[in-house]
Amino acid sequence: MNIVLQPPPVQFRFPSIHFTSPILRHHHHHHHVYKPPLFATAAATVSTSATTTTPPLSSQQQLSIENEEEEEDDAHEARNPRYDFSPLLEFLSAYSPSSSDTESSSPTQLDPTELRLAESYRAVPAPFWHSLLKSLSSTPSSISTAYALVTWLQKHNLCFSYELLYSILIHALGRSERLYEAFLLSQRQTLTPLTYNALIGACARNDDLEKALNLMARMRRDGYQSDFVNYSLIIQSLVRNNSIDSTLLEKLYGEIEADRIELDGQLLNDITVGFSKAGDVNRAFYFLSVIQGNGLSPKTATLVAVIAQLGNSGRTEEAEAVFEELREGGLKPRTRAYNALLKGYVKTGALRDAEDVVSEMERSGVAPDEHTYSLLIDAYGNAGRWESARIVLKEMEVNNVQPNSYVFSRILASYRDRGEWQRSFQVLREMKNNGVTPDRQFYNVMIDTFGKYNCLDHAMDTFERMKLEGIEPDTVTWNTLIDCHCKHGHHDKAEELFESMQKSGCLACTTTFNIMINSFGKQERWEDVKDLLGKMQSQGLLPNVVTYTTLVDIYGQSGRFKDAIECLEVMKSAGLKPSSTMYNALINAYAQRGLSEQAVNAFRVMRGEGLKPSLLALNSLINAFSEDRRDTEAFSVLQYMKENDLKSDVVTYTTLMKALIRVEKFEKVPAVYEEMLMSGCTPDRKARAMLRSALRYMKSALKL
């Protein structure tokens, strides 16, 4: 950089640099002539010759020192001498500070050689120590020396301000995954904004968000503001670990706003990606516009994250628009961007559009990768086009893209969702023919597939088989296995498996407890339900929305409405937002008992909380009126659905038919069945059975 243009008053340079570049050497000698050494003692031998002992530094580190110094030089170039740190570094590399060295022990007990060494550096100004430390910290192998340097400087009181030294070192320790040492170091003195920030950054880099957030709160209590970089690091960590949710991010953003913390381009990009990943596309969009409003252009990765999330929410037109934006920004979309777009079409089942994306890729010379093919296979699988999926597999082979376990687990899952569990064996064969070894997730899908269709023996066999192949079952495996036994009423076996799980050393997670709470609830074993909740707490697991929903469901279904409502309240006070699923459970419970007033009331509360009515809730409402013999109101719900653009389904019409049968208006049933067909619903067994029973009643009524 400036080294050549603006020669520093070189006195003592690290030798190797002067030899690597003739220009540098030239300057070195040039300045050397009229800049006498500032100090020279026996301990710190000041050597003007290039034969100075090589310090334990790489040439790259030396360069970084020079660059740092160059910046400092601008102001007081003429006054700044250069120092030879090599004797000190040599000393420090053999020096292991004990804890007592830091403050208490007095220098008089020290070795006179060390004292002389310290004295020789007495005149070094702080910025030089800072840059030396920065350069030592930049390589993991010399961090120990950096640590020793800080300890040593403090011991001899050579540098008046330690907070910067500390923060540099804490930062470096954080980067090298040595969080514990960073904490130890930070405890040597009260935290200042600099050390706070360094420590928060170190925690975030090491994904210890709890500590990072706690420190941020503490910092705020101490009256300091957190650095904006830390917000970036925290959001990045949340995104990395897939543990980001909109509420947390909103809270963080609230703090940023309240403290008027600077929003730089990076932070804005991070927030946008964060909201995308959290599934809050609207907010992601908002921040995208903030980025553009500030005259910045969003990073490609940010746009791709937004496109992917738009696709996930089925908003393919907008995904397409952002994709175009990427193109208009002069960026050539690459495989990742195309894949994000493709994902949306696969999600919404727009097979033609999905195929178009892939052709477009081919036209633009963008190579499809394993993800592209997997998505395409997913699309064909969802459309039931197994043959086309096979062709894609072949195409992968031709293009030298190895299919993997992931692809096959997607194929298997699409069969599962269409009820074709028998295909599992075929998929497994096909996979092995392609030389792909099934992994744990594949087996988990396979167990789930068998389990969902009540093939519990096959599920258990698969479980044994994966163990024989050396794949340890994980929490998901156990949860899948336990739950499928519950679903088919084998609660004893489920409980037995729950015991085995714990014996095998696999820790139960919140989902495991949710499954077991549901199982005990279905059996009305209320004491055991309470025990599970206690056990959960003692293991440090917090009930989540699913836990509370399960509780509302089991209490509600058994008519214990007081308990159900209480759970809802407890959940709210725990700071969790009730979901629409939760209200569905409650409305459904009232509906089954024909408590239509209460069902309507729960529906109103749900609407009042800004939750949009789902098909499930409305069907339950119809059921409530049906059970309460209020057929007119039941049909008014259908009217509501039509007016509000909510698509009715088979269940809607089946329940309406049931409502008519309840009030013995059998003759009106066939018309409802007709309307169902007209609206494009395919009748299933239950729908047909409902029509048949109406016809039977009509016949027997005629006979009378």
Next chain:
DNA sequence: AGGAACTAGA
């Protein structure tokens, strides 16, 4: 950028 499990109606 990606895959698995738990809550839900007739």
